[in-house]
Amino acid sequence: MKIAVIGTGYVGLVTGTCFANSGNDVTCIDIDEKKIERLKGGVIPIYEPGLKELVLRNAEDGRLHFTTDTAAAVKTAEMIYLAVGTPQGDDGAADLSAMWAVTKAIAPHLREDAIVVTKSTVPVGTNARIFAILKELTGRECHVASNPEFLKEGAAIDDFMKPDRVVVGVRDPEVGEKLRQLYAPFLRTEKPFLVMSPESAEMTKYVANALLATKISFINEMANLCEKMGGDINDVRRGIGHDSRIGFAFLFPGVGYGGSCFPKDVRALTAMTEDKGNLPEMLRAVDSVNERQKTVLFNKVKSHFGDDLAGKRITVWGLAFKPETDDIREAPALVLIKQLQDAGATIVAHDPEAMENVAKETTGIEFCESMTEAVKGADALCICTDWKAFSQPDFAEMYQLMASPVVFDGRNLYDPARMKARGFCYHSIGRVAVDGRKA
Ligand SMILES: NC(=O)C1=CN([C@@H]2O[C@H](COP(=O)(O)OP(=O)(O)OC[C@H]3O[C@@H](n4cnc5c(N)ncnc54)[C@H](O)[C@@H]3O)[C@@H](O)[C@H]2O)C=CC1
Ligand SMILES: O=C(O)[C@H]1O[C@H](OP(=O)(O)OP(=O)(O)OC[C@H]2O[C@@H](n3ccc(=O)[nH]c3=O)[C@H](O)[C@@H]2O)[C@H](O)[C@@H](O)[C@@H]1O
DSSP: OEEEEEOOSHHHHHHHHHHHHTTOEEEEEOSOHHHHHHHHTTOOSSOOTTHHHHHHHHHHTTSEEEESOHHHHHHHOSEEEEOOOOOBOTTSSBOOHHHHHHHHHHGGGOOTTOEEEEOSOOOTTHHHHHHHHHHHHHSSOOEEEEOOOOOOTTSHHHHHHSOSOEEEEOSSHHHHHHHHHHHGGGOTTOOOEEEEOHHHHHHHHHHHHHHHHHHHHHHHHHHHHHHHHTOOHHHHHHHHHTSTTTOSTTOOOOSOOOSSSHHHHHHHHHHHHHHTTOOOHHHHHHHHHHHHHTTHHHHHHHHHHOSOOTTOEEEEEOOSSSTTOOOOTTOHHHHHHHHHHHTTOEEEEEOTTTHHHHHHHOSSEEEOSSHHHHHTTOSEEEEOSOOGGGSSOOHHHHHHHSSSOEEEETTOOSOHHHHHHTTOEEEOSSSOOBOOSOO
């Protein structure tokens, strides 16, 4: 099948590459000329495990192409996937300007039988609006379908290739059938292909993200309470997770959720709820608990050292919003760094992939290529991302290198009792803090 994917970001590039890998002829389109030039030259603009190899292989095999020429790619395509960004607008609702621009740009070039599919996360009613715009511009009723994406950054290829389910929203059953054929290679383990209305599919995407964000805010609120009550959230987490009605997923407390999706999607759903005259009480709480959670580590640092952090050298491990990505959109680490800098601290940072992106957006941070280098002379270490590489540092060396062995662990990577035995003063999220020897 000939497919055009418009918007070659995290989702567009992964979608296009995986469809090419299953034998389709895919052209990825973007307005960002530099991005397309880099991709043509085999340079992948984002860090995503396994993506580079897959892009190169499919491009070499002639099934994956890159261009800025929307018209040429759309003219021959049977399916046109729309994967442009839908960021948060000023009022909290999704900003659909890129979606409308692309809809208008493709209209004159669509084949009679073309199917336009929204892959981006779009508010309920967007597919209906795209259908109406295309009808106005082409004079005919074009096929429009919704196919929301549930991949996670850092595991994008695996999530796309082995989805828990595929959701499509269609008006015409034949369009649903074509999409089923397209996805057949990814659903060989009998995972469900769910066909519904475009409105239900659009809603499904927001409800999934909002529920996952709710789980995180809930466990964070409980973790903060555990600290006051003398409980240990890790034991509580295990205690509840074995109940099959609850489970373990997305109940890890931390420094709040970040990324390009949970924050904006919770707010977009809030805006949709308000727009319809309903009260988004749960959604507002999820967002405000998360905003507060991003300040938890800073408050712990202040309780330990006092309000004035002038002269303190503080190391931050982990800048990306989650491990296995270089994405720093809404990363909790950036909020912490700003607070620490405002309080006078000197920041030394290390992240396996995200330092370049942070360097572009911040000032005054000293970056270190190695974790060990970064803790030299530090008064404290703050951990914001649960990169696997952070789970087994050489604690003895770290203890020697730090000016004072104080650790504020925003991802609960270590055992408090062991940290105490190693001599560290150790603070984590929802677990008992321990005093070390030198601290
Ligand atoms: N990042 C993620 O993990 C996931 C994102 N989504 C959704 O997918 C959508 C895309 O997200 P990302 O890929 O993260 O965004 P992104 O910002 O990484 O990529 C969007 C791309 O669209 C391009 N673009 C913008 N206007 C264009 C136009 N008129 N013509 C051609 N290209 C244009 C941009 O240059 C950019 O390369 C969003 O709606 C997001 O909510 C859904 C699931 C997962
Ligand atoms: O719509 C999207 O863009 C995507 O948003 C999330 O994926 P992503 O943001 O890439 O990453 P997650 O693994 O969900 O992590 C999001 C944030 O929650 C935090 N998190 C996650 C899980 C947890 O238990 N605790 C926790 O604090 C992570 O550290 C991270 O900051 C969803 O998991 C995907 O299903 C969805 O497709």
